[in-house]
Amino acid sequence: MSSSRREWQFSLAIAAISFILLFIDLAPPGRDDGGRHARAEVTSVDNQYVRSNQIVKTGFQALRVELLSGPQKGQTMTVTNQLTGKMEFDELYAEGSQLLIEYGLKEGRPVDGMARGHYRLHWQGLLIALYVLLLALVAGVTGLKAALSFLFAALVLWKLFFPLLLMGFAPVPTGLVVVAALTAVVTFAVGGLNRRGLTTFIGSMLGVILTCILTMEFAENFRLNGAVRPFAESLLYSGYYDLRLTEIFIASVFIACSGAVMDLAMDVAASMEEIKLGNPDIGFFAHLGAGFRVGRAVVGTMTTTLLLAYSSSHVFMFMLVMAKGLPAANILNAPFVSAEILNILVGSFGLVTVAPFTAVVAALIYRSGTLATTGTPG
Structure with missing residues (x-):
């Protein structure tokens, strides 16, 4: 068997293993898997519950959002953005911001929404695609x-x-x-x-x-x-x-x-x-x-x-x-x-x-x- 053929077979084997790993879940039991995630756009912001102490902000924002993905796409709901007072964790949202939200369902309607940060996954995907393209062009x-x-x-x-x-x-x-x-x-x-x-x-x-x-x-x-x-x-x-x-x-x-x-x-x-x-x-x-x-x-x-x-x-x-x-x-x-x-x-x-x-x-x-x-x- 030629060296080139062996290397292609090796690469295909790694690709197959990677595909299998996508479906493996060894995480310990007991996690709360009931939450659903979706991309949403903020349509209105209520900041009356935000308390400011110099640069520290605590309390929460009440956000009205429209879901842009998932089974409930197009529906609207209220989402809470909890502020802990730590800038490395907290984010503030304005009207028009797109964010990742986690929510539950009640009678087919999205409820109990929580903000999980500005939506960055599409930009991350684009950056990865550009990186792979660069690797292919150069090497x-x-x-x-x-x-x-x-x-x-x-x-x-x-x-x-x-x-x-x-x-x-x-x-x-x-x-x-x-x-x-x-x-x-x-x-x-x-x-x-x-x-x-x-x-x-x-x-x-x-x-x-x-x-x-x-x-x-x-x-x-x-x-x-x-x-x-x-x-x-x-x-x-x-x-x-x-x-x-x-x-x-x-x-x-x-x-x-x-x-x-x-x-x-x-x-x-x-x-x-x-x-x-x-x-x-x-x-x-x-x-x-x-x-x-x-x-x-x-x-x-x-x-x-x-x-x-x-x-x-x-x-x-x-x-x-x-x-x-x-x-x-x-x-x-x-x-x-x-x-x-x-x-x-x-x-x-x-x-x-x-x-x-x-x-x-x-x-x-x-x-x-x-x-x-x-x-x-x-």
Whole structure:
């Protein structure tokens, strides 16, 4: 069987699994599934129940809306927009706003409506479509495979990983299995069912495992627990008292860096393959040395990747502690800041070490045999 045919069959298998995942629901029982959702447009607003205290608004808006989708399309109803006084959660609506609402039914009429935010799903769908189109235009078939890998990763996390954590599965082993599955799909779908894909997979997993070990060790030494993450406490109050928050935090660290680790491993693996193709008679140590030099070049720019990603996502937090005039020692020693430092530095360990790991694996894999059966991804 040709390499190209195997890769197409692999992609079709991933597409089939993704389709099956769409219909899997492992979420724990006991949820209130009676609510219906629809897009609606605000026709009138009553703000008499909104109480303002400087920038803080509490109370609620009474909205009259017309449903724009769903079985009750065209019907009108009153919707409540509850305000909690927290700007990160609250939204105010004006006449003409389109929003997502949740409602119940009574004698075929929509009742008990609650606002669930400005309607953004159509814009999200458009952005995803543009992203897939860009991938196809730039990378051709490989770009479509990357889009399929993206979809598969999202479904595995949403349909399997998160529900399994809620069901009480051990977070670290479960996270490692999920990362291994995602890494295999991404590396073999994009890199091909060949030695390049195998090299990328092994190198990536070595980096992830090292990150996991370091996170477990330093999370204990830092005296951190998963409650430093947003919504962790709210999750406990929702009835999930037995969740192992610290282990979930550890799993989140190595899962978060796994994408960047895969990217770096693919760069090194592809370079090692090209070196071997250009000089089939190159010796083991010369090949390994070339891989180390490539690794040093790419690591030089990747070391700040996690720093920029994580620090920019918490820009308001850092601005707040600076605005309060807190000394550096207080800031760095705070639990939530220490958690981000651990996230950045331990993730960077995985990034830095994956380059030599992949170079060693590639030198061993390409040491013997011919490259005629390696194949090239579409």
